[in-house]
Amino acid sequence: MRHLRQLEDQSVYILREAYKHFDNLAMLWSMGKDSTVLLWLARKAFFGHVPFPLLHVDTSYKIPAMIEYRDRVAREWGLKLVVGQNKEALAAGMNHTLGRVNCCTALKTNGLKQLIEQKGYTGIILGVRADEEGTRAKERYFSPRDKHGDWDFRDQPPELWDQFKTTFPPGTHIRIHPLLDWTEINIWEYIKFENIPFIDLYLDKGDGTRYRSLGCAPCTTPIKSTAKSVDDIIDELRHTTVAERSGRAQDEGRGMELLRKDGYM
Amino acid sequence: MTATSTKPSDNLNIVIVGHVDHGKSTLLGRLYADTGSLPDGKLEKVQAICRQQGKEFEYAFLFDAFLEEQEQGITIDTARTFFGWKGRQYIIIDAPGHKEFLKNMISGAARAEGALLLIDALEGVKEQSKKHGYLLSLLGVRQFAVVVNKMDLVGYRQDVFDGIEKEYREFLGQFKAVPQRIIPVSAKLGDNIANRSEKMPWYSGPTVLDALSVFRKEPGRSEQPLRLPVQDVYKFDARRIIAGRVTAGRLKVGDSLVFSPSNKRATIKSIEAFNIDPPPVEGHAGQSVGVTLDEQIFVERGEIASHQEQLPLVSTAFRANVFWLGRKPLERGRRYQLRVATKEVDCEVATIHRIIDTMDLAQQQGSSVVNKNQVAELTIRAKAPVAFDLSASFEATGRFVLVDEYDIAGGGIVTELVHDDQEFLREEARQRDFAWVKGEVGVEDRAQQYGHRAAIVLVTGGRHTGKSFLARTIEARLVADGRHAYLLDGENLRRGLDADLSEGERGQATEMARRYGEVARLLVDTGLIVVSTTNPFGMAYVEAAQAIRTLVHPVPVIAINMSKAPEEVPPNTDIVLSGPADFDAATRLILEELKRRGVLAQAIGAKPTFQYSI
Numbered sequence: 001m002r003h004l005r006q007l008e009d010q011s012v013y014i015l016r017e018a019y020k021h022f023d024n025l026a027m028l029w030s031m032g033k034d035s036t037v038l039l040w041l042a043r044k045a046f047f048g049h050v051p052f053p054l055l056h057v058d059t060s061y062k063i064p065a066m067i068e069y070r071d072r073v074a075r076e077w078g079l080k081l082v083v084g085q086n087k088e089a090l091a092a093g094m095n096h097t098l099g100r101v102n103c104c105t106a107l108k109t110n111g112l113k114q115l116i117e118q119k120g121y122t123g124i125i126l127g128v129r130a131d132e133e134g135t136r137a138k139e140r141y142f143s144p145r146d147k148h149g150d151w152d153f154r155d156q157p158p159e160l161w162d163q164f165k166t167t168f169p170p171g172t173h174i175r176i177h178p179l180l181d182w183t184e185i186n187i188w189e190y191i192k193f194e195n196i197p198f199i200d201l202y203l204d205k206g207d208g209t210r211y212r213s214l215g216c217a218p219c220t221t222p223i224k225s226t227a228k229s230v231d232d233i234i235d236e237l238r239h240t241t242v243a244e245r246s247g248r249a250q251d252e253g254r255g256m257e258l259l260r261k262d263g264y265m
Numbered sequence: 266m267t268a269t270s271t272k273p274s275d276n277l278n279i280v281i282v283g284h285v286d287h288g289k290s291t292l293l294g295r296l297y298a299d300t301g302s303l304p305d306g307k308l309e310k311v312q313a314i315c316r317q318q319g320k321e322f323e324y325a326f327l328f329d330a331f332l333e334e335q336e337q338g339i340t341i342d343t344a345r346t347f348f349g350w351k352g353r354q355y356i357i358i359d360a361p362g363h364k365e366f367l368k369n370m371i372s373g374a375a376r377a378e379g380a381l382l383l384i385d386a387l388e389g390v391k392e393q394s395k396k397h398g399y400l401l402s403l404l405g406v407r408q409f410a411v412v413v414n415k416m417d418l419v420g421y422r423q424d425v426f427d428g429i430e431k432e433y434r435e436f437l438g439q440f441k442a443v444p445q446r447i448i449p450v451s452a453k454l455g456d457n458i459a460n461r462s463e464k465m466p467w468y469s470g471p472t473v474l475d476a477l478s479v480f481r482k483e484p485g486r487s488e489q490p491l492r493l494p495v496q497d498v499y500k501f502d503a504r505r506i507i508a509g510r511v512t513a514g515r516l517k518v519g520d521s522l523v524f525s526p527s528n529k530r531a532t533i534k535s536i537e538a539f540n541i542d543p544p545p546v547e548g549h550a551g552q553s554v555g556v557t558l559d560e561q562i563f564v565e566r567g568e569i570a571s572h573q574e575q576l577p578l579v580s581t582a583f584r585a586n587v588f589w590l591g592r593k594p595l596e597r598g599r600r601y602q603l604r605v606a607t608k609e610v611d612c613e614v615a616t617i618h619r620i621i622d623t624m625d626l627a628q629q630q631g632s633s634v635v636n637k638n639q640v641a642e643l644t645i646r647a648k649a650p651v652a653f654d655l656s657a658s659f660e661a662t663g664r665f666v667l668v669d670e671y672d673i674a675g676g677g678i679v680t681e682l683v684h685d686d687q688e689f690l691r692e693e694a695r696q697r698d699f700a701w702v703k704g705e706v707g708v709e710d711r712a713q714q715y716g717h718r719a720a721i722v723l724v725t726g727g728r729h730t731g732k733s734f735l736a737r738t739i740e741a742r743l744v745a746d747g748r749h750a751y752l753l754d755g756e757n758l759r760r761g762l763d764a765d766l767s768e769g770e771r772g773q774a775t776e777m778a779r780r781y782g783e784v785a786r787l788l789v790d791t792g793l794i795v796v797s798t799t800n801p802f803g804m805a806y807v808e809a810a811q812a813i814r815t816l817v818h819p820v821p822v823i824a825i826n827m828s829k830a831p832e833e834v835p836p837n838t839d840i841v842l843s844g845p846a847d848f849d850a851a852t853r854l855i856l857e858e859l860k861r862r863g864v865l866a867q868a869i870g871a872k873p874t875f876q877y878s879i
Contacts, residue, residue: 009553013496016508020496044539046501047537047539049502156369156372157672158371159372160372163604163666163673167671183354194540
């Protein structure tokens with residue numbers, strides 16, 4: 001499992017750089033497999049501690065089991081949890097039937113932007129991976145966002161060796177991506193290797209389906225699978241040619257490029 | 266799906282570079298397709314978009330994700346994709362070849378452990394083919410293969426291939442770069458990518474995939490002498506952990522470490538880790554580690570830990586090859602932030618020796634600026650001593666970046682140490698510190714007992730500006746507040762310690778400053794705040810202040826400059842007082858600075874809780 005340790009070493013280095021350079025730092029935690037591995041890596045980097053708050057942007061449409069899992073893990077690991085919600089948009093009745101990209105923009109992108117503005121965060125750590133989809137493949141480890149939280153992918157700063165962009169003009173912030181080099185299989189191999197507790201929605205519980213990627217209930221569909229353990233998942237992934245986010249409705253067409261340019265995760 | 270179902274035990278970062286339109290994205294698309302690594306529907310989805318837009322499908326479109334890239338048919342930014350082949354997972358970085366996007370190409374290549382450099386058989390060796398080849402060498406990417414693409418367009422002719430091979434090998438030879446392989450291919454038609462081509466029977470070398478499979482992972486960095494740049498110091502609980510990534514060599518519990526440039530020494534008590542049982546007892550190159558020491562020494566981010574036998578270099582200046590990516594040209598004399606490993610310090614470019622034209626490696630001399638996308642040979646001078654290595658010996662501690670305002674604007678490799686005027690004093694301090702005989706009472710014990718750390722308050726400036734009076738006022742105020750402070754006046758040394766010197770020798774500011782500095786070093790070792798002026802050195806006070814700083818390093822020196830009229834202040838001055846001084850106000854400012862620097866605790870009388878760590 002040497003390659004997992006190598007990935008871990010790089011992610012830990014990035015997390016420590018982030019903690020050193022950002023006074024007001026937070027980590028996004030969606031309770032999915034990636035951000036849970038990210039949270040585990042933070043405990044690795046800081047020797048059992050998580051020295052910054054974890055943010056959850058609650059769309060109110062999450063699968064209920066995810067909220068239960070969130071609260072239990074936060075309690076057991078002594079995490080500082082900050083939950084944000086775009087209450088205005090919800091009060092105005094925002095939901096996926098008004099357009100999936102619209103709904104993601106309002107409840108996730110704008111929910112996150114509101115939280116960043118309220119709390120004045122200057123660094124946000126996220127668990128995006130390069131192999132998930134095309135625009136994420138172009139990301140930097142330290143990726144600047146302008147005053148509106150937008151991403152200028154045409155003009156990204158250079159990133160050389162282990163030197164990252166850690167200085168930025170007032171009013172802007174940096175997105176930090178420690179998991180960029182990990183693949184979906186690496187995530188599961190690491191969960192197994194470190195014995196990381198994960199939410200059981202990823203497993204088949206007898207009906208021949210499981211979630212491969214977790215999001216809001218209305219826009220996330222389970223895949224056909226009989227994987228009942230982490231080993232089963234790893235074995236399944238080694239033989240699949242179906243894209244990981246095929247169960248995520250907002251990715252259709254050019255959805256992700258449009259969403260991410262405006263500051264989506 | 267045969268290739269990806271084997272279990273990867275290893276992964277390798279590969280960058281694909283070359284001139285624009287020479288087929289990098291096509292090669293990538295082909296590698297993916299031929300190893301069966303494309304997700305279901307991806308090929309069909311892109312083919313459908315092509316039909317919709319009425320253009321011919323190209324493999325390149327699989328990875329040029331941005332709308333704009335597909336429309337313009339060029340890669341704008343580096344993309345990372347993955348495929349598995351024969352037990353290894355490849356992370357492929359597709360870097361843009363257009364010269365507008367050189368910074369993105371460099372960002373991609375800087376992450377790579379190996380490279381494929383593409384040359385179009387029809388167009389031959391072009392500007393960016395050369396620039397990219399040169400930059401790969403500068404970036405430290407030593408293993409690479411040259412791929413001569415579009416052989417189908419030249420009728421698979423051996424003489425065309427041989428001509429390109431000869432020309433390009435000659436170019437690379439000028440800076441001693443040697444490709445592992447030169448491979449003729451057609452990425453579009455799949456010749457010599459995964460499968461051996463029948464169209465080129467004259468070629469008997471490996472395919473592209475075969476060439477990749479012999480690239481090695483991090484050759485031998487663990488066998489080098491130890492380098493551990495300090496990234497941070499944590500005190501989340503009872504443990505005080507020095508965190509960092511081992512960039513070379515190995516360390517183990519019980520090793521004696523030397524930190525440069527502070528020359529502090531301590532022994533590794535433990536290697537800390539989360540969720541590893543039993544805890545590790547050693548670490549090696551590449552690992553992000555945390556160690557605790559047997560002694561509470563004050564070390565900071567930016568220092569490099571090594572074993573005493575093979576120390577890094579320390580200087581304020583070095584010569585380097587630099588590539589510049591900034592929007593504004595690099596200018597001599599302008600202030601930049603220098604980052605070497607984890608050290609961050611202000612610097613300036615002292616000399617631009619020459620600009621290197623990467624087309625023909627011709628040298629252009631006498632420039633005072635380096636423009637965007639140019640490569641130059643420079644001397645860089647830092648505000649404070651920096652620990653580093655030559656890039657020929659150590660990769661990670663032999664390279665650096667320059668930050669202009671908010672952005673990384675250039676990068677480079679250290680080619681030569683430049684001797685500065687502090688070199689002899691620094692060596693004296695190093696030898697003296699290594700051999701220093703310590704009592705049972707440590708620095709931290711004294712600090713806890715006294716309620717403050719040791720420091721030097723150094724008042725510089727011209728004649729008759731009130732320096733002595735200010736120094737006396739500060740001493741009196743500190744002692745009245747219950748601090749342990751002492752006024753060290755150079756006159757007292759002159760009549761005692763320096764009594765053996767002739768009149769001529771006394772006129773030499775450097776020797777006088779050396780003696781003064783060593784006495785000050787003894788006093789700060791007792792935990793005192795030493796207050797002094799540079800009066801004894803006359804107008805040579807700038808050099809004297811620098812010498813004192815070198816000898817007492819790393820004890821904080823708070824420098825105050827006094828002058829009647831505004832004038833140029835010595836480097837590293839903390840407080841500038843010009844015009845008639847209000848001595849009480851000046852004293853308050855200095856006490857604030859002592860608090861800010863962590864010498865005094867915030868409240869008088871309170872025992873300081875020393876976060877030496879953070």
